[in-house]
Amino acid sequence: MNFSELQQNIVEKGLCARCGICAGVCPVQVISFDQDNFPQLSGKCTSCGLCTKSCPGGDVNFPELSRTLFNTDYDQHDLQGYTENLYIAHPEDNDVRFSGASGGMVTGLLLYLLEKKEIDGALVVDYDSDQPYLTKGILATTPDDIKQAAQSKYCVTPSMEVLRELRKKKGKYAVVALPCQIHGLRKLQQTDPGLGKKIGYIFGLYCNCTLKTNGHLEAIKACNIKLKDVARFGFRGAGWPGGFVVDKKDGSHIPLHTINIKNVMNVMFRLFGAERCYLCVDALAEYADLSFGDFWAFDYSGELAKLERCTLISQRTEAGEKVMRQAAADGAITLHTLPKEFMSQRILKMAQGKKGRNRVRFLRMQSKRKPVPEYHVSMDEPTSRAKRSEFLYRCWFLFRGKMGRTFILKILFSPLGDVLDMVNEKRKKLFGGYSSN
Numbered sequence: 487m488n489f490s491e492l493q494q495n496i497v498e499k500g501l502c503a504r505c506g507i508c509a510g511v512c513p514v515q516v517i518s519f520d521q522d523n524f525p526q527l528s529g530k531c532t533s534c535g536l537c538t539k540s541c542p543g544g545d546v547n548f549p550e551l552s553r554t555l556f557n558t559d560y561d562q563h564d565l566q567g568y569t570e571n572l573y574i575a576h577p578e579d580n581d582v583r584f585s586g587a588s589g590g591m592v593t594g595l596l597l598y599l600l601e602k603k604e605i606d607g608a609l610v611v612d613y614d615s616d617q618p619y620l621t622k623g624i625l626a627t628t629p630d631d632i633k634q635a636a637q638s639k640y641c642v643t644p645s646m647e648v649l650r651e652l653r654k655k656k657g658k659y660a661v662v663a664l665p666c667q668i669h670g671l672r673k674l675q676q677t678d679p680g681l682g683k684k685i686g687y688i689f690g691l692y693c694n695c696t697l698k699t700n701g702h703l704e705a706i707k708a709c710n711i712k713l714k715d716v717a718r719f720g721f722r723g724a725g726w727p728g729g730f731v732v733d734k735k736d737g738s739h740i741p742l743h744t745i746n747i748k749n750v751m752n753v754m755f756r757l758f759g760a761e762r763c764y765l766c767v768d769a770l771a772e773y774a775d776l777s778f779g780d781f782w783a784f785d786y787s788g789e790l791a792k793l794e795r796c797t798l799i800s801q802r803t804e805a806g807e808k809v810m811r812q813a814a815a816d817g818a819i820t821l822h823t824l825p826k827e828f829m830s831q832r833i834l835k836m837a838q839g840k841k842g843r844n845r846v847r848f849l850r851m852q853s854k855r856k857p858v859p860e861y862h863v864s865m866d867e868p869t870s871r872a873k874r875s876e877f878l879y880r881c882w883f884l885f886r887g888k889m890g891r892t893f894i895l896k897i898l899f900s901p902l903g904d905v906l907d908m909v910n911e912k913r914k915k916l917f918g919g920y921s922s923n
Contacts, residue, residue: 487533487534487535487538487539488531488532488533488535489508489516489517489525489527489531489537490527490531491538492508492525492537492538492541493525493527495538495544496538496541496543496544497524497525499544499857500761500762500857501543501544501762501765501857501858501859502524502525502543502762503542503543503666503667503670503760503762503763503766504519504522504523504524504525504642504643504644504760504762505542505543505644505645505646505663505664505666505667505670506519506623506643506644506645506646506647506648506649506667507537507540507541507542507646507649507667507670507671507673507674508525508537508538508540508541509525509537509644509646509647509650510646510647510648510649510650510674511536511537511540511649511650511674511677511678511681512534512536512537512650513532513534513536513653514529514530514531514532515529515650516528516529516530516531517537517647519644519647521699522698522699523642523643523644523699525537525644536677536678539673539677540670540673540674540677540678541670541673542666542667542669542670542673543666543762543859544857544859544860545859545860546669546673546859546860546861546862547860547861547862548560548562548861548862548863549862549863550862551669551672551773552568554672555568555672555773555802555803556568556802556803560863562767562863562865562866563866565769565770565834565837565838565841566770566772566800566826566829566834566837567768567770567771567772567773567777567800567802568772568802569800569801569802569826570801570802570803570806570807571801571807571810571823572798572799572800572801572823572824572825572826572828572829573798573799573801573810573821573822573823573824574781574790574793574796574797574798574799574821574822574824575589575591575796575797575799575810575814575819575820575821575822576589576590576591576594576795576796576797576819576820577589577590577591577593577594577595577597577818577819577820578817578818578819578820579594579597582594582597582633582636583795584795585633585636585637586636586637586797587636587637587638587721587722587728587780588726588727588779588780588781588795588796588797588798589781589795589796589797590636590795590797591778591796591797591799591819592636592662592689592691592778592797593632593633593635593636594813594818594819595689595776595809595810595813595819596608596610596626596632596660596662596689597629597632597633598809598813598816598818598819599660599687599809600628600629600632601629602812602816604658604686604809605657605658605659605660605686605687606627606655606656606657606658606659607625607626607627607631607655607657607659607660608625608626608632608659608660608661608662609623609624609625609626609645609646609648609649609659609660609661609662609663610623610624610626610631610632610635610645610662611623611624611635611639611643611645611662612624612626612631612634612635613639613718613719617713618716618717618718618719619702619703619706619713619716619718619719620699621639621641621643621645622643622645623643623644623645623646623647623648624648625648625651625652625659637720637721637722637723637728638691638721638722639721640696640697640701640702640721640751640754641696641697641698641699641701641702641721642696642697642698642699642760645663645667646661646663646667646670646671649661649674649681652681652684652685653681655684657684658684658685658686658687659684659685659686660685660686660687660688660689661685661687661688661689662689662691663688663689663690663691663771663774664690664691664693664696664771665690665691665693665766665768665769665770665771665772665773666762666763666766666768668688668690668771668773668774669768669773671685671688672688672773686805687775687776687805687806687809688773688774688775689774689775689776689777689778690770690771690772690773690774690775690776690777690778691771691777691778691779692769692770692771692777692778692779692780692798692833692836693766693768693769693770693771694751694755694769694836694839694840695755695759695760695763695764695840696759696760696763697754697755697758697759697760698758698759698760700758701754701757701758702719702721702730702754704758704891704892704895705730705742705754705895705899706719706730706732706742708892708895708896708898708899709732709740709742709899711732711734711740715734715735715736716732716733716734716735717733717734717735718732718733719731719732719733720732720733722747723741724739724741726794726795727746727747727748727780727782728747729741729742729743729745729746729747729750730742730743730747730750742899743898743899743903744904745898745903745904745907746907749907749910749911750898753882753894753898756879756882756883756885757882757885757886757890757891757894757895758886758891764843764844764847765844765847765848765851765858765859766840766844767840767841767844767845767848767861769836769837769840769841770800770833770837771800772802773802774800774802774806775801775802775803775805775806775809776799776800776801776802776803776806776809776810777799777800777802778797778798778799779797779798779799779800779830779833780797780798780833781793781796781797781798781830782830782832783796784922785830785831785832785922785923786828786922786923787923790824790828790923793822796822798824798830798833828923830923831922831923832922839875842868842869842871842872842875842876843872843875843876843879845865845866845868845872846868846872846873846875846876847876848865849865849867849868
């Protein structure tokens with residue numbers, strides 16, 4: 487098995503998740519990435535087959551992963567995935583807490599593990615120092631490295647290529663990853679145990695979709711900002727819940743919108759979502775040790791409504807539970823256990839929408855004999871609601887051409903966009919079926 491098989495069976499068939507696993511696992515480091523972050527061969531392949539065996543794009547055996555990790559069967563109807571405990575938490579260090587996208591818990595736990603020498607570093611996503619509007623994976627080995635990489639980046643980034651650096655190092659490392667990347671990491675732990683055993687913790691991120699590399703760049707340009715003037719871009723800057731923010735080289739700080747970030751991202755995912763994301767049926771990083779997402783306190787009542795700037799965490803493995811309990815006992819974090827029936831309805835609705843729409847697409851493409859990933863699960867017939875949701879979602883694809891994208895972005899980041907967003911929010915409250923906790 488050589489790279490040409492990966493190229494023909496995954497990349498050319500539209501199944502590549504652009505996760506970076508193939509480059510990270512390549513023992514001779516001859517896989518690089520083109521300008522759209524698709525893998526390409528840049529040297530002589532030795533036909534070891536590790537790239538194909540570890541790739542999550544074409545085959546992920548969900549039932550086998552569930553049995554191996556959790557000793558239980560995979561349930562396609564469980565929106566949360568296998569979960570032992572739900573937590574709401576935040577770091578005790580307020581600088582770390584308030585610099586995060588929500589409660590700063592990913593950063594807080596990585597700093598804790600590094601301080602306790604439980605890990606020697608962490609694979610995270612940061613911005614490119616030469617092009618500060620582009621993202622890249624880094625191996626963070628100091629507290630400053632980890633703090634610098636805080637906050638979410640909603641952009642296709644083959645960050646798992648950094649795994650190649652672990653081959654040269656000893657010790658244990660944490661990896662922060664999206665669901666598709668975690669699928670590849672779990673396969674890698676089986677296909678390449680020598681490299682896999684260096685991964686001590688897998689921290690997953692709740693994920694609706696991710697943007698192609700041009701998504702946020704076109705948003706910046708739509709706001710009449712030149713890329714050469716950007717000193718730093720933030721997907722979740724300017725407080726909670728944050729939003730697209732540009733820090734310019736002249737020192738100015740420019741928020742690109744006043745609309746809630748979730749509504750901005752819902753439009754961006756439709757215009758710029760990576761095609762492979764539309765076939766993914768894992769929304770909450772179901773095979774991580776710990777999975778992290780936003781905790782929307784105002785969706786709750788009573789004491790829970792007071793827990794602002796916290797992170798919602800799904801604990802799935804023994805390793806995940808151990809680090810949470812130790813960090814709380816050592817006073818590094820404040821930890822609240824959340825009954826599973828109190829899982830955020832907002833998060834569950836996101837997971838239901840993603841899974842439902844993507845199953846509709848999956849079955850439609852499968853019926854037309856088009857390439858789809860193999861999850862080793864017989865998918866149920868989607869509901870009428872899921873089919874309706876997928877159809878309306880797909881209608882946005884009419885605007886995915888250059889002119890359509892520019893037109894929508896100009897509206898989105900304008901006063902008219904604020905008005906339309908206000909109308910849409912009222913529509914959802916009346917007819918959208920949304921209920922808070």
